[in-house]
Amino acid sequence: MSMSVTRRRRAAAMLSVATLLGGMLVGLVGTPAYAADLGTVSLSQTSGRVTDSPMFGTGITSVPCPTGFGEEAALRIGPAETGPFTNLTPSLGGGGYDKAPVTADPNRSFQLALGSVPANGRWWVVVECFSLLEGRHPNRFVTPIEVTGDQWRVVSTAVATTTSLAASPQNSAVEGATVTLTAAVDPPTATGSIQFQSDGSPIGAPVALAGGSATLAVADLAVGKRSLVAIYQPTGNFAGSISPAVTYQINSATGVSTVTRLAVSPEGPQDPGTPITLTATVEPAEAEGVVQFRDGTANLGIELNVTGGTATTTVNTTQSGLLASGAHSFSAIFTPADAAAFNGSQSEAVPYEITGEGAAVTTTELTVSPAGPRPQGSSVTLTARVRPEAAIGTIRFEDGSTPLGDPVQLQNGVASISTTTIPVGTRSLKAVYVSGDTTRFFGSESAPQSYVITAPVPAGDALTVTDENGVELGPNPTLKRGQQVNLVARGFDGNETVSTRLDDEPQEPVSAENGVVRATMVVADDASAGAHRLVLTGAQHEVTFDFVVAEAADPDDNGDGDDNGGGKGGGGKLPTTGTNLVTMIGAGLILLSGGAGVLVATRRRPQLVPPIWPDQQP
Incomplete structure (x- = not known):
């Protein structure tokens, strides 16, 4: 959910602690308290697979958030008691979560939220509540779950x-x-x-x-x-x-x-x-x-x-x-x-x-990552798991009836393939297990999975930059100090982590959501004039934003004769220093639409204690 411009500015002003100070980025404040006495989260199902996407349909808290902590809310999952907790859905904006129970719909699997295969044992599904001024409430809504293999189930005392x-x-x-x-x-x-x-x-x-x-x-x-x-x-x-x-x-x-x-x-x-x-x-x-x-x-x-x-x-x-x-x-x-x-x-x-x-009955399951839809040419990974794990043979991955590459040999019941050749359209992907010894194991095939491949992203369409009024800026725009611009960078893989560099200096990474990074950048009041370059780099894709900071003494002069930040001037050699041009807080402290990363400028403001917003993690 997006924040209003006013709320973004107010939050940005409060986040000056997390800025570049003397060329160093202050780390994000941790959240060590993991109390759990606000209530429970009712899930729309009581069990599932860790690879199911979404993990479940809906989560609803037993009561509203505490009074004063209804500005934002986040549905997360993590190890029981200790955490840390990662998002199961983009964080919820709009306020009012202290007026009625929080309802949240996940948009990813347990495994994708965690970034790895969950270990067996106890985990917590939590909802956290946030105040604009005080940050996260120290307590949480909690529902415990138990993971066994690739299955999870709600744990109940009843x-x-x-x-x-x-x-x-x-x-x-x-x-x-x-x-x-x-x-x-x-x-x-x-x-x-x-x-x-x-x-x-x-x-x-x-x-x-x-x-x-x-x-x-x-x-x-x-x-x-x-x-x-x-x-x-x-x-x-x-x-x-x-x-x-x-x-x-x-x-x-x-x-x-x-x-x-x-x-x-x-x-x-x-x-x-x-x-x-x-x-x-x-x-x-x-x-x-x-x-x-x-x-x-x-x-x-x-x-x-x-x-x-x-x-x-x-x-x-x-x-x-x-x-x-x-x-x-x-x-x-x-x-x-x-x-x-x-x-x-x-x-x-x-x-x-x-x-x-006789021969053992087998089952075959297929997982596809990243989650679709994906533009044509993206790397898509298909992973098949055959049970029992002792099964020998090969996996034939198929798009409809068309093989995707050569058969892949099973290793400990698993086979995987990555491909960039899936055609545009709604595809039907499946994995077929071909037994290597039919006297010991029967063959089997997975249920087909629907996967959408969209048209490739043209190079010129990979980046859209608009000012705070939504006016699209041209290539290499000239920006004035204090100006805010919004960036939409496309073509990344699913919810991958995207590294960032400003004038070749590494910054905090941001997170794509369904292949798109959405971020806001504010040029610092003391930004060095001249040409600058921001580069966002994924595993197989890179987007570059070139811009110029105006040298004009008049803070409203952006080089095009008006005050919309849409000047197309600029260019020139990149400066050797860009200290305090922008501060990148990555997977940020300000909520933006889609819960993606955030770029925030260094502002010369009194340092206040920053709230830790719920999209601190992707």
Whole structure:
């Protein structure tokens, strides 16, 4: 979120401590206090992968920020207790965060925010609150999470529960008949109630738990396919839970009865990885609708249309998912398209055995960095991870059906490739694991990932410079002392760190966001007159800003006859000294749109204690 010009100036005036003093840049003030007693952060999900981007959808604090600390807020993550904490989203501006709970939407993954793979153990998701004058509040809103491998989950002090649901009679009933719903909560010592639902709507009032179970008899379920769930509403120190949905068919009293039969080929037992064909036959053949194949209570793929009274699928393949060795129970459930004309039906269960250990089932996951969209020609890295890690073979990276380079050999279950040749457009990227020993490991492929490549950034469009009124300046503008300009530099990789040099002197780095650096520069009151150069350098991209500081005694004279800072004069040899021309506070103390880096001039003002703004880190 952007700050107003007035707020930027006020904040800049307060930041004179973090300036060049005697040619040295004073370091940013640390934040050693990590107290956590403002409240909690409710996350929109309780688990995920550390590479998921965003990490979660939304975080909401339990109460507003403390009074007086609602100027800015930041959603961050870091090691529990000790920190440091890094941003999960650009910091939040606009004020008012002490009036209502803070809502923040992350725009990056946990791993990207950290800059490395998170270690196993306890981490904190935090929201910090800021005052313009006093900086960060010493306490935080905190929700602890636990990382195991590439998974994270919210840690709760409440006792975890699971809820299951059963319906009697099983699978289907005629309209008007009584259906008994029974929910069971584990552990059975859990207290509270169960809210039964049909298709998202409550069925009656909540039913109190007794000995871990609750029962409800209902006779008014609507005709058709219903989705039934039981929601556990806890009391005491128990966590809530929701049962898996139970699909239930209510048949019309006047509908035509149907019969569904299931054939399985080849007959069992079979070795692991043997394709198995399931064929459902529905009578009468004119009954239209869909068939859902199941293994026990687990769906096998999606519902399939019945054509000419039959529906067929093949399971136990790398595409459909390999079935584990052991006993299975296949069935087929027919759901009519017109519940008033035909009734649903379910086949008899067909037991099936898969014997022997056979080859191991594998899974392949793909991560792509930096986050898109990226201009054509950018370096994009694709990383595949195969489990189990002992799997041997190669990874074939693909854009649609087009290979991206040669196959890459797996090393400890990981393979990676970087490419700059992905064409412009919305691409579908995936990783295909090709087993090096099919007797030990089955092949697998990742889910496709959508990635956007935009048109390349022309050299002349890599930098836009405007004055504080938004007027675009020409090349090599002449600037007056005290003038503010805004820079937008494009073409960097994702959220990479960008180094900066002023007249060949290294400065504090800044951070790109989605390939763009946005920064504000103010020319110092005592800046040396003449030509100067600011260079921003990423891993594979560099942007140069040449400008001239006016020599005119008149502080309003910028060389073009007006006062808009848009003069196009300048040039000449770079001076050998540029001391106190600008101060670069990198990933700064002033909030700008997108939370990118900041450039602030040295001002000869009284030194005040600077607030530490929440985009101190990228």
